[in-house]
Amino acid sequence: MLITAFQVPAALVAASALFTATLAQRLEPQTNTWNSTFALTADQIAAAGLTPDLSQSINVAVRFEQTNWATGSVLADPFYTNLPGNASTAPAGSLLKLEAYTNVSTYTIAPALALSRFVYQSITFNGTLVPVSGYILWPYLPRGGAFQAPVVVWGHGTSGIYAECAPSHVRNLWNQFTAPYTLALAGYAVVAPDYAGLGVPFYPNGDPIVHPYGLSPAHGNDLLYAAQAAKAAFPSRLTRNFVVMGHSQGGGAAWAAAEQQVKLKVPGYLGTIALAPTTDGLGLARAVGLVGVASIQVANAIISVFPNVSFSDILTPLGLASNQLLEQVQGCNSVYNALALPLLFSGAVLSQPDFEDGYYINRWQNISFTGGKDFQGPLLILHGTADGSIPESFTSDAVEVTCERYPRNQLHYVRAQNVGHTSILYATQQIWMDWLDERFGLRHSSSQTRSEDNSHASSQTAARKRCTISAVGTDTPRPLNQYQSELSYYLMFSRDIYTIA
Numbered sequence: 001m002l003i004t005a006f007q008v009p010a011a012l013v014a015a016s017a018l019f020t021a022t023l024a025q026r027l028e029p030q031t032n033t034w035n036s037t038f039a040l041t042a043d044q045i046a047a048a049g050l051t052p053d054l055s056q057s058i059n060v061a062v063r064f065e066q067t068n069w070a071t072g073s074v075l076a077d078p079f080y081t082n083l084p085g086n087a088s089t090a091p092a093g094s095l096l097k098l099e100a101y102t103n104v105s106t107y108t109i110a111p112a113l114a115l116s117r118f119v120y121q122s123i124t125f126n127g128t129l130v131p132v133s134g135y136i137l138w139p140y141l142p143r144g145g146a147f148q149a150p151v152v153v154w155g156h157g158t159s160g161i162y163a164e165c166a167p168s169h170v171r172n173l174w175n176q177f178t179a180p181y182t183l184a185l186a187g188y189a190v191v192a193p194d195y196a197g198l199g200v201p202f203y204p205n206g207d208p209i210v211h212p213y214g215l216s217p218a219h220g221n222d223l224l225y226a227a228q229a230a231k232a233a234f235p236s237r238l239t240r241n242f243v244v245m246g247h248s249q250g251g252g253a254a255w256a257a258a259e260q261q262v263k264l265k266v267p268g269y270l271g272t273i274a275l276a277p278t279t280d281g282l283g284l285a286r287a288v289g290l291v292g293v294a295s296i297q298v299a300n301a302i303i304s305v306f307p308n309v310s311f312s313d314i315l316t317p318l319g320l321a322s323n324q325l326l327e328q329v330q331g332c333n334s335v336y337n338a339l340a341l342p343l344l345f346s347g348a349v350l351s352q353p354d355f356e357d358g359y360y361i362n363r364w365q366n367i368s369f370t371g372g373k374d375f376q377g378p379l380l381i382l383h384g385t386a387d388g389s390i391p392e393s394f395t396s397d398a399v400e401v402t403c404e405r406y407p408r409n410q411l412h413y414v415r416a417q418n419v420g421h422t423s424i425l426y427a428t429q430q431i432w433m434d435w436l437d438e439r440f441g442l443r444h445s446s447s448q449t450r451s452e453d454n455s456h457a458s459s460q461t462a463a464r465k466r467c468t469i470s471a472v473g474t475d476t477p478r479p480l481n482q483y484q485s486e487l488s489y490y491l492m493f494s495r496d497i498y499t500i501a
Contacts, residue, residue: 036066040329048325049318054342061338062329070106071169075330079117080133080163080200087121087131088204092221093228093266094121096131100233108171108491110181114138117168120229122196125218125305125367130209132222133199135168135192136230136238137180143187143442148239150440151268152183153227154192155219155246155253157422160332161211161297166199167192172491178425179247186433189238193226195219195253210304213297214281216370219253220260228266240268243439245432247425248390251277258375270439271378273432276390276424279398282365284390292350293340296323298364305367306360312352313360318343319350371398377410377466380435382428384419386485403467410466417473418480422487428472 038059045055066073074080079099087096097119104115116136124130142149159165159174167174173181173192180190194200196218197211212218227242246254251274258272278284285294299314300323311320322339329335343350355361383395392415399413419427437443473480494500 034063034067036063038062038066038329044325044328048321054339057338057342058325058329058331058335061334062331065164065332065334068171069164069169070171073330074163074166074169074199075201077169079119080166080169081202083119083131083200083204087119088129090121090129092121092123092129093225093232095229095232096120098233102135106171107173108176108493109137109173110177110185112140113181113184114140116233118229118233119200120193120226122193122222122225124196124221125212125215130196130203131200132196132226133166133168133194134226134230135173135190135194136234137173137184137190137192139184139187139189141187142189143437144440146239148237149187149189150239150436150442151191151227151230151242152188152436153223153230153242153244153257154180154183154190155223155244155250155257156192156195157246157248157250158213158333159198160336161197161213161300162327162330162332163197163199163201163209164330165211165332166194168194168199171493175247176491178422178487179245182429183245188436189230191226191230191238191242193222195222210300212301212304214249214252214278215301215305215368216252216256216278217260217367219249220256220258221264223253223257224260224264224266224269227268231268239440241270241440242268243270243273243436245273245275245436246277247275248421249278251275252279252281252370255279255370255375255379255381258377258379259370259373261376262374269376271380272375273380273382273435275382275428275432276384276387276421277370277381277395277398278390279370279394280365281368282361284394287391290344291356292319292348293344295319295351295355296326296340297336299323300327302360302364305364309360314355315351316349318348322350372401372405374406375402375409375411378439379409379411380414380432381411382414382416382424382432384416384421384424384427386418387421387424389421399467399469407467411468413469415469415471417471418483419473420486423485431472 040055040059071077084096090096099117102115102117119131119133122130122132139149156167156174159167183190195211197209200209203209223244231238231240244254244257254272255274255277261269285291295314296319299311303309315323383392385392414431416424416427
């Protein structure tokens with residue numbers, strides 16, 4: 001077909017406009033979107049005993065993280081640092097602050113989505129009021145065609161333990177298409193807390209807020225109260241009803257939210273989805289020989305709960321130096337991995353031997369454990385059998401003990417064959433999306449009508465009444481070893497004419 005002057009493809013028109021706007025600019029490698037020039041000081045290198053190679057690795061990791069801030073440092077952002085006068089007294093679930101229209105030009109969110117940020121009141125494990133930041137990711141069309149968008153409260157996986165590790169100020173909101181973008185594009189409003197200590201850095205009195213990493217009941221509080229505060233922020237555009245959903249650290253938080261809901265009874269709760277959840281973080285660290293490395297991350301949290309414990313009780317001088325360096329540079333996952341993995345492979349001793357099996361760490365294990373407790377269902381749990389971060393056996397054990405103790409509670413556990421830690425969100429997307437639709441009354445058939453091998457439930461299903469176990473992935477169209485295992489990319493800005501995909 002001949003193309004006349006009036007039939008130029010829209011893509012070519014857009015490309016032409018972009019070319020005109022950038023005509024005077026020389027094309028540069030994509031690394032020109034890195035805008036951090038961070039470098040460790042000589043004092044920091046000496047104090048942590050870093051080699052030149054390790055110093056360089058940490059510099060690169062910090063630059064990567066800082067480059068991916070959408071709003072600059074939270075420590076310099078009034079949204080996170082300036083709290084209203086009622087921040088010390090407002091009850092849990094109260095809305096403290098709202099940015100109804102967040103500038104999305106500095107984020108790499110999917111097209112046709114909008115963003116809001118908010119600060120609300122939650123409570124710590126010890127019952128202290130604590131301000132928490134978060135975001136709301138808005139759909140273009142609410143699912144089901146209603147005026148109000150149905151709410152999914154999203155619990156993110158481990159991003160780090162410091163204020164700068166808040167997903168709400170990261171370009172891709174930390175979990176991008178693994179769930180937040182997918183949910184919002186499907187018509188759900190995603191209400192996503194950063195968790196206490198991530199984002200808002202200080203209490204109203206100026207004391208630092210410590211992120212209680214791994215303390216799932218505290219994270220569960222953050223999830224439940226986020227739903228309440230978001231509804232207060234947008235009473236006409238968000239449903240009162242909500243589902244809690246989370247992955248990894250957030251999976252444990254989501255499961256804990258179902259447990260916390262037994263006593264908190266936040267209105268509108270419809271159920272929980274927990275994917276690859278953390279259930280016994282200390283048990284996992286012990287099983288794989290990572291107690292020392294893990295102690296760097298949880299030391300702050302343990303001390304926040306047990307003030308009689310000091311850093312020197314938990315960490316060796318090298319472990320303490322590593323912890324202090326991470327705090328100084330506000331290092332999140334990338335920086336932690338850059339520092340911790342070489343220390344691990346070198347055989348460095350980071351935690352005190354007496355602490356590794358002492359009184360306080362065992363108490364920590366008891367209060368942070370998820371599973372085996374009463375919960376408000378329904379609860380959908382999904383885990384991949386090829387998970388290299390959290391072995392599926394930990395979830396299976398937690399499900400087993402929960403079902404034995406609470407056989408009448410509604411719990412469905414899905415094992416996904418040969419699926420990894422992050423890919424569980426992709427492999428089972430149809431299952432959890434169907435489950436969400438059912439909870440919100442948007443469909444009538446059960447997600448269990450999908451092809452699931454229920455042989456794992458065996459004769460125990462009848463005895464457990466409403467607690468069931470099934471499997472997926474036994475009849476995939478292609479051999480299991482032909483499927484992409486995990487993410488092999490990250491989102492980055494496309495600012496040049498040649499960066500088209």
